[in-house]
Amino acid sequence: MQNKSKISRSDLLKGLVKNGGLMMLGGLPWAAYVEENKEEEFVLRPPGAIKEDDFIKSCIKCGICVEECPYDTLKLAKASDDALTGTPFFTPREIPCYMCTDIPCVEACPTNSLLKDLVIDKESDKYNINKADMGVAVIDQNNCLAYWGIRCDACYRACPLMDEAITLDVKRNERTGKHAMMKPIINPDVCTGCGMCEHACITEKAAIFVLPKEKALGKVNNDYIKGWESEDENRIDSTNFYIDKNKVDKSTLDYLNDTESLLNDE
Amino acid sequence: MSKIGNYKFLVLRRIVQICILLLFWGTNHFGWTVLKGNLSSAKVLDRFYLADPFAVLQILATGTIVSFDIIIGVVIVVIFYGLFVGRSFCSWVCPVNIVTDMAAYLRRKGLGGNKYLKLTRSARYYIIILSLIMTVILGVAAYEIINPIGFVVRGVVFGFGIGGTLLLVIFLFDLLVLKNGFCGHLCPVGGLYSLISRYRLLKVRLDNDKCSSCMDCKVVCPEVQVLGIVGKKSGNISQGECTNCGRCIEVCEDKALRFKLF
Numbered sequence: 001m002q003n004k005s006k007i008s009r010s011d012l013l014k015g016l017v018k019n020g021g022l023m024m025l026g027g028l029p030w031a032a033y034v035e036e037n038k039e040e041e042f043v044l045r046p047p048g049a050i051k052e053d054d055f056i057k058s059c060i061k062c063g064i065c066v067e068e069c070p071y072d073t074l075k076l077a078k079a080s081d082d083a084l085t086g087t088p089f090f091t092p093r094e095i096p097c098y099m100c101t102d103i104p105c106v107e108a109c110p111t112n113s114l115l116k117d118l119v120i121d122k123e124s125d126k127y128n129i130n131k132a133d134m135g136v137a138v139i140d141q142n143n144c145l146a147y148w149g150i151r152c153d154a155c156y157r158a159c160p161l162m163d164e165a166i167t168l169d170v171k172r173n174e175r176t177g178k179h180a181m182m183k184p185i186i187n188p189d190v191c192t193g194c195g196m197c198e199h200a201c202i203t204e205k206a207a208i209f210v211l212p213k214e215k216a217l218g219k220v221n222n223d224y225i226k227g228w229e230s231e232d233e234n235r236i237d238s239t240n241f242y243i244d245k246n247k248v249d250k251s252t253l254d255y256l257n258d259t260e261s262l263l264n265d266e
Numbered sequence: 267m268s269k270i271g272n273y274k275f276l277v278l279r280r281i282v283q284i285c286i287l288l289l290f291w292g293t294n295h296f297g298w299t300v301l302k303g304n305l306s307s308a309k310v311l312d313r314f315y316l317a318d319p320f321a322v323l324q325i326l327a328t329g330t331i332v333s334f335d336i337i338i339g340v341v342i343v344v345i346f347y348g349l350f351v352g353r354s355f356c357s358w359v360c361p362v363n364i365v366t367d368m369a370a371y372l373r374r375k376g377l378g379g380n381k382y383l384k385l386t387r388s389a390r391y392y393i394i395i396l397s398l399i400m401t402v403i404l405g406v407a408a409y410e411i412i413n414p415i416g417f418v419v420r421g422v423v424f425g426f427g428i429g430g431t432l433l434l435v436i437f438l439f440d441l442l443v444l445k446n447g448f449c450g451h452l453c454p455v456g457g458l459y460s461l462i463s464r465y466r467l468l469k470v471r472l473d474n475d476k477c478s479s480c481m482d483c484k485v486v487c488p489e490v491q492v493l494g495i496v497g498k499k500s501g502n503i504s505q506g507e508c509t510n511c512g513r514c515i516e517v518c519e520d521k522a523l524r525f526k527l528f
Contacts, residue, residue, distance in 0.1 A: 067293065
């Protein structure tokens with residue numbers, strides 16, 4: 001029996017150490033490259049894209065969504081692009097998402113990285129591109145002509161959800177005393193991030209531009225609730241922040257009335 | 267044997283490889299519906315999907331559940347290659363093969379370098395394991411980000427970027443550093459096809475009675491170790507690493523080698 005195994009234990013250990021070392025030699029620079037390539041937070045994904053972390057896991061990099069896009073909005077990332085190599089993204093300043101009502105990119109995705117459920121109206125079971133959540137437009141007020149008091153409403157007119165995603169705030173122009181300021185205001189709850197405003201913006205570098213919501217928006221914790229909005233109060237119920245589930249059985253009054261536990265010093 | 271007959275499989279392979287690239291390219295540029303996508307995953311005739319088993323294996327390793335379409339796509343590919351034509355993907359479909367064959371050809375003409383590197387042909391299986399470990403740790407399909415097959419096909423279909431230079435790196439590596447270095451030693455995609463191709467139907471068969479042991483076949487074979495039986499005994503080339511490229515059959519003056527289906 002002993003003759004059968006030709007590899008001694010020390011040889012086996014040496015082999016393991018050597019091969020493990022070789023794999024680390026190749027694996028560590030490779031891992032560093034992969035890590036560097038995937039750390040990109042300012043990439044805009046097609047409509048219906050699932051959360052970025054899950055998106056880069058599930059996308060098979062086939063590029064079918066890119067081929068289906070009738071406006072050539074979507075591009076497949078090259079190694080030098082910001083997005084993870086081989087994944088779809090778009091740059092609204094060049095070509096924005098024109099919000100196809102039949103959403104061919106989502107329809108074609110074989111891996112559900114672009115998830116139909118995210119852009120389908122539950123009642124009618126039909127696509128509703130306005131449910132898309134690609135990002136949110138933000139305005140650089142210092143460089144927006146409308147905020148200077150010059151008449152420009154290019155973004156407002158370009159917006160496919162005019163008067164919903166972008167509204168105009170009409171104010172008196174105190175400087176001239178006889179003109180109106182028509183400032184565009186974005187409603188982040190409605191804005192889909194299509195980028196038609198960014199595409200239309202007339203300044204040299206767009207003063208209105210789309211960012212991923214993760215990057216552009218803040219987040220309020222449960223310490224602050226809009227008590228005047230019944231919907232906002234649901235945020236309390238959705239967490240255990242105020243309620244310790246181990247103690248809910250007894251109210252504070254019960255505790256005070258419970259003399260037994262006060263006497264029994266356990 | 268005529269000059270053309272000496273290259274019949276080679277010519278046929280190049281036609282198949284280029285036609286597949288052309289179909290992908292034309293689908294993107296002219297709106298054909300024959301072959302949409304690329305070699306990671308493709309939609310065929312607008313009806314069903316095909317998917318690269320190694321890419322899907324990595325997606326699974328990230329902890330993602332793949333869709334039904336993709337599972338069907340992988341099953342079709344695995345059955346087609348694993349049970350029927352073996353590792354033919356590498357020599358009949360993969361565009362990187364055109365480049366590495368060119369490097370091997372130039373090497374035979376004496377233009378290449380020495381064997382500077384000694385590397386086991388099992389390296390590809392270690393790379394499969396490494397890819398999957400890294401995919402689990404990093405949470406993203408690790409090999410797909412550096413996969414030269416992906417770079418080449420995406421380059422042809424959507425336009426080449428800086429990643430296209432990877433092809434040049436592979437060419438120079440094969441030419442100057444290690445003979446059949448990439449396809450024959452490193453590529454985990456080919457490695458996975460090797461692993462599933464052991465029990466394929468299409469194999470090369472050697473008739474040892476006709477063989478004069480000239481070893482011409484071993485000169486051209488990109489996976490020489492599979493030709494171990496040449497000059498010794500009749501039999502099938504059964505190892506999964508054989509890509510069924512048919513070069514050995516073409517160069518055999520004795521007609522001792524042929525494709526056999528069973």
